[in-house]
Amino acid sequence: MLITLEGLDGSGKTTVWEALHDSHPDAVFTREPTNSWYGDAVNRAIRDDDADPLASLFLFTADHADHLSRVIRPALADDELVISDRYSDSRYAYQAVELQQSEINRPLEYVRGIHAAFTRPPDATIYFDIDPETAAARSGATNKFEQAEYLSSVRANYERLIDAEQHRFVRVDATKSPEEVIDRVEDAVDRLVDAHEN
Numbered sequence: 168m169l170i171t172l173e174g175l176d177g178s179g180k181t182t183v184w185e186a187l188h189d190s191h192p193d194a195v196f197t198r199e200p201t202n203s204w205y206g207d208a209v210n211r212a213i214r215d216d217d218a219d220p221l222a223s224l225f226l227f228t229a230d231h232a233d234h235l236s237r238v239i240r241p242a243l244a245d246d247e248l249v250i251s252d253r254y255s256d257s258r259y260a261y262q263a264v265e266l267q268q269s270e271i272n273r274p275l276e277y278v279r280g281i282h283a284a285f286t287r288p289p290d291a292t293i294y295f296d297i298d299p300e301t302a303a304a305r306s307g308a309t310n311k312f313e314q315a316e317y318l319s320s321v322r323a324n325y326e327r328l329i330d331a332e333q334h335r336f337v338r339v340d341a342t343k344s345p346e347e348v349i350d351r352v353e354d355a356v357d358r359l360v361d362a363h364e365n
């Protein structure tokens with residue numbers, strides 16, 4: 168089963184992902200951008216304020232393709248529980264904003280379309296819901312994405328994705344204390360795994 172964690176920068180995904188290592192020690196933990204050389208290229212694009220948005224999209228997507236073949240598909244074939252800190256929805260939400268000023272019409276649909284032929288959609292996605300101002304403040308606003316205005320557009324895209332596939336998403340109030348958020352997500356993962364097995 169594949170469960171993904173999604174939300175704005177600073178929403179607390181990584182804090183929870185780390186806590187889940189203790190509560191679900193048998194799961195396979197992974198993330199995007201990955202730690203491969205494709206992920207290194209993605210991290211260069213994130214740090215480059217002048218990176219071409221379409222070129223960045225394809226770097227992120229290359230990293231996803233490698234992630235799928237190297238980590239996700241083999242783990243799912245072994246019947247593992249896979250928990251990924253960010254996954255395809257991050258592309259749909261973030262790169263669609265980057266492409267808003269480009270020649271691409273309907274960027275969110277375009278980015279989804281590129282993935283459709285080869286991706287493996289998550290079975291469930293936990294969405295860390297937080298306002299863009301708190302997210303930007305928590306993340307330290309260290310890269311081009313971690314600005315409240317940008318994150319506000321990213322959040323609107325996440326809401327569109329949730330509207331389109333409500334059954335896949337579990338919304339968690341990420342403004343609560345770390346302990347409360349961790350408890351909520353641990354419970355959600357247990358319920359999702361039970362429902363998947365029964």
Ligand SMILES: Nc1ncnc2c1ncn2[C@@H]1O[C@H](COP(=O)(O)OP(=O)(O)O)[C@@H](O)[C@H]1O
Nearest residue numbers: 175176177178179180181182305343344345348
């Ligand atoms: N629920 C929370 N309340 C307040 N601060 C938090 C909470 N969760 C995480 N943080 C802090 O916010 C910052 C970003 O958290 P992080 O888990 O790295 O978020 P993300 O992976 O979503 O960017 C870190 O300094 C972290 O300690």
Ligand SMILES: Cc1cn([C@H]2C[C@H](O)[C@@H](COP(=O)(O)OP(=O)(O)O)O2)c(=O)[nH]c1=O
Nearest residue numbers: 175176177199200213227253257258261312
């Ligand atoms: C995976 C992914 C990340 N990103 C962005 C979100 C982050 O600003 C940055 C790095 O992701 P990440 O390391 O998960 O940052 P954070 O822990 O702050 O959420 O890359 C995309 O724009 N598209 C993607 O597909």
